Ligand SMILES: Nc1ncnc2c1ncn2[C@@H]1O[C@H](COP(=O)(O)OP(=O)(O)OP(=O)(O)O)[C@@H](O)[C@H]1O
């Protein structure tokens with residue numbers, strides 16, 4: 001019997017928490033925005049098949065596909081603890097555009113590792129698996145960061161605490177908020193979007209950003225939606241990355257004029273997000289972004305909510 005694991009899209013940073021905040025997201029229309037990995041027994045040692053709309057954007061060499069690398073890493077770790085790797089076939093359904101700012105590589109990594117772990121009767125704990133996910137994500141973007149893989153795997157809004165045995169911990173969020181996500185249909189490489197960031201920041205910026213993040217986390221715990229939205233500010237990446245996004249400053253202002261509570265870059269872009277206080281605002285923002293932000297016919301808009309489930313089996 002084949003096992004199918006779905007891993008949802010995620011939005012990292014939330015402007016205020018570069019590399020330390022990320023939320024899993026799901027469209028409210030019930031569509032699946034994420035990758036699926038199917039796993040089943042087979043005659044050969046290992047097989048990998050690729051399917052899905054974005055399969056043509058995957059690297060041609062098998063070894064470069066992050067799902068293959070997930071299999072190799074999982075096998076190495078399992079052998080190290082005396083486990084036996086089963087003969088298996090993986091099929092990746094690549095539904096997520098690559099270089100989108102929606103955690104596309106994280107979707108493939110998480111779906112593959114969850115499938116492998118479940119297929120082998122869960123030899124690894126959640127945190128052990130998450131540590132492997134971070135290592136694989138680091139190979140792609142040049143440095144280990146968990147802000148896509150952690151929410152994609154565990155669901156919800158996650159804060160990367162990386163202490164006392166926990167890579168992340170969940171934060172309470174605002175159930176009434178809608179996320180409008182606009183992917184313009186162009187590619188921005190995470191590695192390149194990281195390379196353009198400054199090597200150091202002024203004391204003034206560091207102090208201000210610490211205040212924003214501290215206040216944001218406090219606002220989540222004390223359920224002060226207005227304060228949380230106000231604190232979603234980014235002095236670390238947005239000022240340097242906005243040039244990579246089509247007309248970002250104008251479109252951000254347009255969204256604010258339409259009542260968005262917060263607007264920013266999703267992960268390393270080019271997807272942008274706008275937070276709406278209710279469905280009516282979300283629909284207006286969606287129509288505006290469709291008109292002003294989409295660049296190619298591969299672009300899309302989704303009205304989403306935070307996905308509290310994370311990676312899961314499709315039955
Ligand atoms: N299964 C896979 N899914 C996505 N990218 C893959 C996969 N296998 C290999 N890659 C490579 O990993 C790189 C992914 O780039 P990048 O990190 O910019 O994309 P991303 O994960 O979509 O980014 P983001 O987290 O901003 O959505 C590309 O070079 C791509 O070819």
Ligand SMILES: N[C@@H](CCO)C(=O)O
Nearest residue numbers: 012018019190267268
């Ligand atoms: N925190 C990462 C997310 C990348 O998807 C970055 O902004 O570079």
